[in-house]
Amino acid sequence: MSILCVGSVALDSVETPFGKAERVLGGSAVYFSAAATLFHPVQVVGVVGDDYPMADLDFLASRGADLSGIEKAKGDSFFWAGRYHNDVNSRDTLDTQLGVFADFQPKIPDSFRDARFVFLGNIDPSLQHDVLDQVAAPEVVACDTMNFWIDGARERLLDLLPRVRILMVNDEEVRQLADEPNLLKAARWVQERGPEIVIVKKGEHGAILFADDWLFYVPGYPLEEVFDPTGAGDSFAGGFMGHLARSGSLSPDNLRRAMVFGSALGSFACEKFSVEMLRDLEETSVLARVEEFRKITAFETHVRVADHV
Amino acid sequence: MSILCVGSVALDSVETPFGKAERVLGGSAVYFSAAATLFHPVQVVGVVGDDYPMADLDFLASRGADLSGIEKAKGDSFFWAGRYHNDVNSRDTLDTQLGVFADFQPKIPDSFRDARFVFLGNIDPSLQHDVLDQVAAPEVVACDTMNFWIDGARERLLDLLPRVRILMVNDEEVRQLADEPNLLKAARWVQERGPEIVIVKKGEHGAILFADDWLFYVPGYPLEEVFDPTGAGDSFAGGFMGHLARSGSLSPDNLRRAMVFGSALGSFACEKFSVEMLRDLEETSVLARVEEFRKITAFETHVRVADHV
Numbered sequence: 337m338s339i340l341c342v343g344s345v346a347l348d349s350v351e352t353p354f355g356k357a358e359r360v361l362g363g364s365a366v367y368f369s370a371a372a373t374l375f376h377p378v379q380v381v382g383v384v385g386d387d388y389p390m391a392d393l394d395f396l397a398s399r400g401a402d403l404s405g406i407e408k409a410k411g412d413s414f415f416w417a418g419r420y421h422n423d424v425n426s427r428d429t430l431d432t433q434l435g436v437f438a439d440f441q442p443k444i445p446d447s448f449r450d451a452r453f454v455f456l457g458n459i460d461p462s463l464q465h466d467v468l469d470q471v472a473a474p475e476v477v478a479c480d481t482m483n484f485w486i487d488g489a490r491e492r493l494l495d496l497l498p499r500v501r502i503l504m505v506n507d508e509e510v511r512q513l514a515d516e517p518n519l520l521k522a523a524r525w526v527q528e529r530g531p532e533i534v535i536v537k538k539g540e541h542g543a544i545l546f547a548d549d550w551l552f553y554v555p556g557y558p559l560e561e562v563f564d565p566t567g568a569g570d571s572f573a574g575g576f577m578g579h580l581a582r583s584g585s586l587s588p589d590n591l592r593r594a595m596v597f598g599s600a601l602g603s604f605a606c607e608k609f610s611v612e613m614l615r616d617l618e619e620t621s622v623l624a625r626v627e628e629f630r631k632i633t634a635f636e637t638h639v640r641v642a643d644h645v
Numbered sequence: 646m647s648i649l650c651v652g653s654v655a656l657d658s659v660e661t662p663f664g665k666a667e668r669v670l671g672g673s674a675v676y677f678s679a680a681a682t683l684f685h686p687v688q689v690v691g692v693v694g695d696d697y698p699m700a701d702l703d704f705l706a707s708r709g710a711d712l713s714g715i716e717k718a719k720g721d722s723f724f725w726a727g728r729y730h731n732d733v734n735s736r737d738t739l740d741t742q743l744g745v746f747a748d749f750q751p752k753i754p755d756s757f758r759d760a761r762f763v764f765l766g767n768i769d770p771s772l773q774h775d776v777l778d779q780v781a782a783p784e785v786v787a788c789d790t791m792n793f794w795i796d797g798a799r800e801r802l803l804d805l806l807p808r809v810r811i812l813m814v815n816d817e818e819v820r821q822l823a824d825e826p827n828l829l830k831a832a833r834w835v836q837e838r839g840p841e842i843v844i845v846k847k848g849e850h851g852a853i854l855f856a857d858d859w860l861f862y863v864p865g866y867p868l869e870e871v872f873d874p875t876g877a878g879d880s881f882a883g884g885f886m887g888h889l890a891r892s893g894s895l896s897p898d899n900l901r902r903a904m905v906f907g908s909a910l911g912s913f914a915c916e917k918f919s920v921e922m923l924r925d926l927e928e929t930s931v932l933a934r935v936e937e938f939r940k941i942t943a944f945e946t947h948v949r950v951a952d953h954v
Contacts, residue, residue, distance in 0.1 A: 422826055423820075423826035424826065425826075511732075517731055517732035517733070517734075518868075518869060518870070518871070519849075519867065520867050520868070520869050521869060538850065540828075541847065541850035541851070542850075542862075542864070544864075544867070550940070550941075551867060551941055552941055552942075552944070553851075553864040553867075553941045553942055554942075555851070555853075555862040555864070558828065558829045558853070558860060558862075559827075559829070560827060560829050560830060561827070562827070589944070589945055592943075592944040592945075593944055593945065593946070595944075596944055596946075623946075626946055627946055629944075630944070630946050631859070632859075632860055632861055632862045633861075633862055633863075633942045633943075634901075634942075634943065635861070635898070635901040635902055635904075635905055635938075635939070636898055636901075636902065637902070637905075637932075637935055637936055637939050
């Protein structure tokens, strides 16, 4: 059974220290699907304008994305333009044109309504509610959000939390949501309001999964060139959910592995503009990077106490 | 054979969201020794004024620190006062009085000159040179520094690098030293100038060890309360060097373990003011935390490819 993914399908113009890309594929649903379809089929729900190069999404369809939930509306597609600073950890937004996304009302096709795995990309929490209202019996709902909604739609977002099993946000967002600087306490605060699992994404510093009585830490993969970090968080989510849905289990072992798959996909996403790197990725490369993650984090705890002087 | 440690022996007044401590033990040599002596004897070289409560260092002596290299000079001891912000990741320096530390000229006692393991705490690179000039045949020289010297004593610091085997700095410092935002490239830049190993400390985000053709990442231990982060970096260095010196080997396995010991000691240092937590620490608690690190980072790479849909 496919993963249902609802989010933005956008065009991005991006400038980094390494180059420029104009009106290329972007948006949370696109990055998520480009990552997740490496492991599991995805059903995509979103909206685009007349200007969207739908043919560029063929590679998603060819590896198991059902794009029939992408509505074509009159007007322009969601457009975002940004410029990254020299250290690639900060950026300026140069332009945001919501276009047809401003009136987005997610309509879940009948054939998508039996989804068990659902990813709610970063959209208005009211729309995230609407999505869940249309799904019969979702078992694993993962949800992203951002400062804008934490500030401006706080009550709707808090109402949503009991319907969410996995909240995925960045460190700044979870601190803001819980009004608590300590990550461990902030995650516990969220867990008390519904989500069994809180994943805190920290960009180049990796990500932490907080479960009931355990946690798991995966580093950011050390890249020589962070070419374009746009979409890394959604690619993380795609790798994570793709692995979970494929294995069908939320066992601790599987969740840990899913974190590593997520971090691997997030790192690949940064190596080229847009979804270019994800489009050409083979599963063997992903598995090789997962193995790299093991090498850079594994250690033997054994200590020869006889050496103690 | 002991580790030779040269650095500041100071008094700190610290204010955090959790409380205040007035004129308590501080300084790089004190934190380093408090951590390292849990694993290996340390010979301390530094300077204090008439006002220093030397009896408070008895716990160090009792577990293998030789304090005969701490010179008593006329005047006041190095004093630092600071206030941490609510999120404990940033702080304001309220006062710095160099006192007798301003004229510190490290004199290495004869009995310390055959040291094989040397830790050069964060002091003027010219003094770090002077220390090495007085040591017969150091095998493992680890060195810390800071923005102030990277800016103000750049040439002396670059001259020092060929004499250093392990450079330990934070992420901001290595970026500044190499004038390169990418950590991997910045570490390579340093390695081309001498140090075989570069350790980049990232506070709550952990630390990375860069060796010739491999690297190792250890997270920051997730604490519910970062009570006082003062000295965490020097405690990390102490745990790291203490483990290395005890085992006597710089094998990759040992270096990885040393990173985890370092991170464990850094985390303990944050749990109380000054060296209070390190003073009362038992090795069993350290080993338990090292095992915690394994739990929060270990994962199985095995994927059931048969599940691939």
